[in-house]
Amino acid sequence: MKRIFLIGFMGAGKTSVGVCLSKNMGLTFVDLDHYIESRYLKSVQQLFTEKGEAGFREIEQKMLREVATFEDVIISTGGGTPCFFDNMEYMKAHGTTVYLKVSVPELTNRLELCKGTRPLLKDKNKEELMDYIRETLLKRKNNYEQADVVFEAEAMETDTDVLSIANALERILYYGSDRR
Ligand code: S3P
Numbered sequence: 001m002k003r004i005f006l007i008g009f010m011g012a013g014k015t016s017v018g019v020c021l022s023k024n025m026g027l028t029f030v031d032l033d034h035y036i037e038s039r040y041l042k043s044v045q046q047l048f049t050e051k052g053e054a055g056f057r058e059i060e061q062k063m064l065r066e067v068a069t070f071e072d073v074i075i076s077t078g079g080g081t082p083c084f085f086d087n088m089e090y091m092k093a094h095g096t097t098v099y100l101k102v103s104v105p106e107l108t109n110r111l112e113l114c115k116g117t118r119p120l121l122k123d124k125n126k127e128e129l130m131d132y133i134r135e136t137l138l139k140r141k142n143n144y145e146q147a148d149v150v151f152e153a154e155a156m157e158t159d160t161d162v163l164s165i166a167n168a169l170e171r172i173l174y175y176g177s178d179r180r
Contacts, residue, residue, distance in 0.1 A: 001071045002027060003095030004173065007088075007147060009137055010079040010118055013156045013165070018076035020166035025173070027041040028073045032081060036063045044078075048119040057084045068094045082143045092148065098169065099147035102146040104134045106154055149173070 002025070006014040022029035033044050036059060040047060047056045060078060063085055067075050075095075082088040082097075091097050102110075108130040115121035117131065124132055144150075149172055155161050168174055 002073070002173075003071065004069070004074045004088045005091040005095050005097045006076045007082045007091070007097055008079065008100035008120060008153070009102065009107055009133070009140070009143060009144075010121065011107045011114070012079070012102045013162065014076040014100055016156070017100060017165050017169070018074050018152065021163050021169055022074040024170050025074070026072075026165055027057050028070065029076070029077045030073055032060070032066050032067060033078050034064060035067055036060065039063060039066075045117065045119050045132045054148060058081075059131065062086060064090065081139075082146075083140045086144045088146055092146065096149065096173065097147040097172075098149040098151060099144045100153040100165075101144070101150055102153055102156075104130065104137060107133050107137075 004021075004027070008014055018029050018031070037043055040059065042050070044056070047059060051059070057080070060081055061084065064077070064081060067073070068090065077091070078157070082091065083141070087148050088097070108126070111118070111121060111129060111133070112126055115124065121129060121132070149169070151169060153165055156165065161172070
């Protein structure tokens, strides 16, 4: 039985890599934010507005425990998931955790293009965005780096990049290294 948790900052590519990796490995793909939205029939944005971040984190913790019962699955988590409550410890106890590591400038470039759907970013200009990412990543780093696999996912511009990251991760997850 395989259960893989993808973790990392917003914009790290958890969903893109997760979809590709799940196809490669013949596993089911679950995106935790989408799962939350389908269970609560509300967007993450709406949940933040109605319940505040603290309320969202409670829901996220509860839903993480639901998806962590699924088998043969790749679960892409939210950027904050490993950094609240005992979520990181919980994921490590229930599967293999993989951190997609990306630098602050690269995350800023990626998130500048799609910050509108993310409640924590949507009102920030580019400079504020970069400051926020730098500060938040510093706070979250210790949690992320506890992952069983830490993978540099800096180059992810094209579908081919995503595929080669997924291929490399598949080798690591099967053989413990990326040697061909
Ligand atoms: C968050 C990341 C988002 C989502 C929510 C909060 C965070 O998920 O869970 O907006 O705190 O980093 P993605 O990492 O999939 O964007």
